[in-house]
Amino acid sequence: MLTRLMIATALLATPALAQTQDQAAADGPPKRVRSILLYGQESCPKPADPDEIVVCSNAGESPYRIPKRFRDQPKQDAPSTSWTRRMEVVEEVNDRGIPNSCSPVGTGGQTGCTRQMLQQWYQDKLDRETKAARVP
Numbered sequence: 001m002l003t004r005l006m007i008a009t010a011l012l013a014t015p016a017l018a019q020t021q022d023q024a025a026a027d028g029p030p031k032r033v034r035s036i037l038l039y040g041q042e043s044c045p046k047p048a049d050p051d052e053i054v055v056c057s058n059a060g061e062s063p064y065r066i067p068k069r070f071r072d073q074p075k076q077d078a079p080s081t082s083w084t085r086r087m088e089v090v091e092e093v094n095d096r097g098i099p100n101s102c103s104p105v106g107t108g109g110q111t112g113c114t115r116q117m118l119q120q121w122y123q124d125k126l127d128r129e130t131k132a133a134r135v136p
Helices: 002-027 083-094 109-134
Strands: 032-038 052-058
Parallel strands (some): 032 052
């Protein structure tokens, strides 16, 4: 009995669902959708015609104000940098291009590359000798 009742209900509801779907298809999507950002106490404007949808979003206090997440950034300027870091930056910049720098910029960079290669070879040699001396 319960199954007959459920089948009858489903058959009666089918035309109503088809009618609402046909009506929605005939109406179609809205002709115009406007997205508006509101600042401060501005209010959302009314749609100009029934085929228009107006979407409003609150964007904060003012369009010309810096957003809160960017207001209190740590300072990166010279007075807030330590003298040690300033000197490290100066040395990094000035080391480029001078003799024995192993830099592709400036004259004398190639001598630094050979020097670094020899220093690395000598350090590897010392490491091997130390390792061989430890093994009984």
